[in-house]
Amino acid sequence: MSHRSILTEKSPINQFLFKLGFFLYFSKPVLKHIEEFIKGSTQKGYRGKITDIVLLNLTSCHRTTFGKFLSEGVWNTNYAWKALRKFVINIIYRCSRISNLPIFAIYDDTISEKTKPQLKARNPIQEASFHYSHLKGKQVYGHQLLAAMLSCGKKVLPYSIERYKKGKKSKIQMVCNIAETLPTPKGAAYGLCDSWFTNEKIINAHFKRGYHLIGALKTNRIIYPKGYGIQIKQFTQYKVAYRNIF
Structure with missing residues (x-):
């Protein structure tokens, strides 16, 4: 089957988006782009670049079409995350209830490093800046992301992925805000983090939701x-x- 084959209404990706309720809130063009990105990100050779989707023959759309969608597309990302979180919580709750194992909220940050600084890049990337990389021990240029995962047993699912913006909310406040949305546990529950996030504010934010913090x-x-x-x-x-x- 050709990579360019049209995604049918019965495709697993389409059915998953339907289960999340995306069809009630997003237009068909938006859903098509979401499907293409999901399909592209699971292909061998995908490096996280828009051009990879085209180069891997995953779609007949031009690269600029996806770029315009990301920069100018009108779609509610907050609803997308709200629907995904509800889906993830149901799975983790069910796993915890059946296995009687604790729920874990796991936090970590990472940097999506760019190869060229903005002054040298032919097409500068919006809102990229320098961030300290603990892995490299120096400042690197790119976007910094804060991710939260919910886990129970062998299941680990994405709960939140948010870009850190300098001059706005601190990463400490971002974790506290995520903690406020965590599902109320019906058994043992813990937050897991490294030394960067282990402080009084984050400990208290998790304690209020019924989670102990391990950091x-x-x-x-x-x-x-x-x-x-x-x-x-x-x-x-x-x-x-x-x-x-x-």
């Missing part, structure tokens, strides 16, 4: 056992000496 802590962080301020590295080093105090 790494840097050794220079100050904790207050029994009201006494002390760095973690000092607390662990002298825990025997401080036992009578704490």
